[in-house]
Amino acid sequence: MGHNRLRHRLVDSDQSWSARQRRRRSDWLARTFPDIGDMHVVDLGGRLGTWHRATVRPARVTVVNLEQPPAAVPEWAHVEQADACDLPAHVVNGTYDLVFSNSVLEHVGGHERRLRFAAATRSLADRHWVQTPYRYFPIEPHxxxxxxxxxxxxxxxxxxxxxxxxxxxxxxxxxxxxxxxxTELLDRSQMRHYFPDSRMLIERVAGLPKSLIAVRTGA
Incomplete structure (x- = not known):
């Protein structure tokens, strides 16, 4: 039980250290895309909880995840059960302003599928924000x-x-x-390979790189 309480304080609770980091990242996203409140965002591999907690919620969110969709989905969202590395045609043909992904790229299953994930990201919208934990941060985050x-x-x-x-x-x-x-954590060379036309943001903790974020703000 003591370990459960420790993980709860470090990661799982709304007041945890990890939750504070997520709020900082959400603020950073909102500053990077100041019109996000008017956007249709497609979230590859995410969950609705991210957007319930977001600093600024987009006008419309489409979540793509392998999991079974939740029973209750708010009117501003749509949840699609699908593989982000092999998207169905109706998702590919949708119109989106921003592709978002948080801590997913390290779980898609190898180099070839990461290439497909990156290609899908670039094809869905001119703008994207793709975050993944940095391999050389001293603490494995999962x-x-x-x-x-x-x-x-x-x-x-x-x-x-x-x-x-x-x-x-x-x-x-x-x-x-x-x-x-x-679970395959990535380094900077890999992220630059997958997103060669993106700007690479570095999220730091105590001065050390903790996660990498590939960002493109327009065509």
Missing amino acids: WIAPGMQFLPIRLRTALARRWPLGHKPTRSHEAAIHQVLW
Whole structure:
């Protein structure tokens, strides 16, 4: 229970350190796109909760996620159950002002699928904001474990089964290795490769790069 309370204070509660970081990032998004309140935003891989908590909510939000859509969807939103790396034609043919993605690119499943995700981002709108945790920040953000991302798969899997601050605690080897293999943190060279025409913003904590944000503000 003590570890659960610690994770709650660090990450999960609305007053946690992580929640404060998310609010700062939301403010940054609003400053970067001052007309976001009038936009139709397509959120690749996100959830509606992001926009309920946003500093400024867009006029319209389309969320694309592999998960089953929630039972209740507000009138300003639409949720599409789909793969952001292989979008259905009716999503591709939609009209959007901004593509948004937060902490998704590291979970899409390898280099080839990241290329497809980046291509989809560029094709959907002239403007985008794509954030992903930085590989060389000393704390692995999903498990809140120092240096975990640098360990061999076998040790990362063992740690995922036992580390008490993980985002999805599990004792099963198969579940743990599934989580580990679906989490690949990126560095700056990779992000520049996937988004060569974007400006790269660096989110810092205590002076250290914590996440990378590929931003394009217009054609």
